[in-house]
Amino acid sequence: MGSEQLILDVLKENGKITDQDIEKAEKDVGVRAGTVLELLVLNGSIKETELVSFLAEYFSMGSVKLDEQSLPLEVTQLVPAEFVRDKRVVPVKFDAGILTVAMTNPMDVDTIDNLAVQLNKNEKTRNAQVETLVAGPVDVQSAIDLYYRGQQLASAVEAAAGGDYESALKNIGEMISGKEGADEAPIIRFVSAVISQAYRS
Numbered sequence: 001m002g003s004e005q006l007i008l009d010v011l012k013e014n015g016k017i018t019d020q021d022i023e024k025a026e027k028d029v030g031v032r033a034g035t036v037l038e039l040l041v042l043n044g045s046i047k048e049t050e051l052v053s054f055l056a057e058y059f060s061m062g063s064v065k066l067d068e069q070s071l072p073l074e075v076t077q078l079v080p081a082e083f084v085r086d087k088r089v090v091p092v093k094f095d096a097g098i099l100t101v102a103m104t105n106p107m108d109v110d111t112i113d114n115l116a117v118q119l120n121k122n123e124k125t126r127n128a129q130v131e132t133l134v135a136g137p138v139d140v141q142s143a144i145d146l147y148y149r150g151q152q153l154a155s156a157v158e159a160a161a162g163g164d165y166e167s168a169l170k171n172i173g174e175m176i177s178g179k180e181g182a183d184e185a186p187i188i189r190f191v192s193a194v195i196s197q198a199y200r201s
């Protein structure tokens with residue numbers, strides 16, 4: 001659990017959640033959601049607005065509500081979709097060499113360091129600094145679903161159109177495994193079937 005455990009300890013020590021809340025959430029990780037923090041909100045153990053407000057104040061950071069933002073495509077494309085989905089970090093703004101990202105876990109230093117490595121691979125963001133804002137776990141996941149799941153599906157279709165069926169099927173496979181793509185499984189599975197048929201023929 002790593003850095004997420006540090007956040008859970010802080011919340012527990014400040015009376016925001018209990019051991020029972022954590023235990024209940026841990027049972028559903030990977031089933032209903034990908035993190036304990038997200039499940040704490042989904043289970044009603046803590047309101048998302050309260051969680052964000054507390055973490056922002058505790059760590060002296062700014063916060064953002066992603067569902068009230070319209071994120072530019074040129075910004076969301078600065079970070080690979082696979083990294084965004086895996087690390088649950090959403091780019092919000094890029095200005096004057098600073099990439100502002102939203103994440104629920106501001107203690108996740110490894111993710112911030114790995115993000116810097118990713119940015120250095122892109123000429124547009126080489127040597128960019130990373131600024132973090134606190135966002136709710138459900139809000140972050142919703143933004144990822146909105147801005148990145150469609151991108152991955154489009155990439156799969158584009159790859160298939162270019163004859164790269166293996167890459168297309170890999171993208172589709174990632175989307176329909178686990179929680180990823182669960183809500184949109186019918187359309188994703190349909191596209192997968194079409195691509196598979198083209199691949200076999």
